[in-house]
Amino acid sequence: MDTTASCKRCGNVIQEKPYPAWCDQCHYPGIKDEYQEMRDLIEEGYSYADAAVRSGYRGAEEFCGDA
Numbered sequence: 365m366d367t368t369a370s371c372k373r374c375g376n377v378i379q380e381k382p383y384p385a386w387c388d389q390c391h392y393p394g395i396k397d398e399y400q401e402m403r404d405l406i407e408e409g410y411s412y413a414d415a416a417v418r419s420g421y422r423g424a425e426e427f428c429g430d431a
């Protein structure tokens with residue numbers, strides 16, 4: 365069995381166990397809260413990009429050209 369996980373934010377493959385939701389590069393204190401807030405915003409009808417930027421989970425610059 366060769367299970368891997370991928371980072372929720374950048375999609376990098378995570379090989380360390382137990383698999384964290386985010387890779388070391390993406391993880392920061394509070395990311396869980398911001399991720400949850402983003403999910404809530406998406407449920408309220410925001411697009412992924414809108415919700416991600418509003419919650420602080422991702423920077424607006426990450427979506428330039430994709431708005």
Ligand SMILES: [Zn+2]
Pocket residue numbers: 371372373374375376386387388389390391
């Ligand atoms: Zn990552």
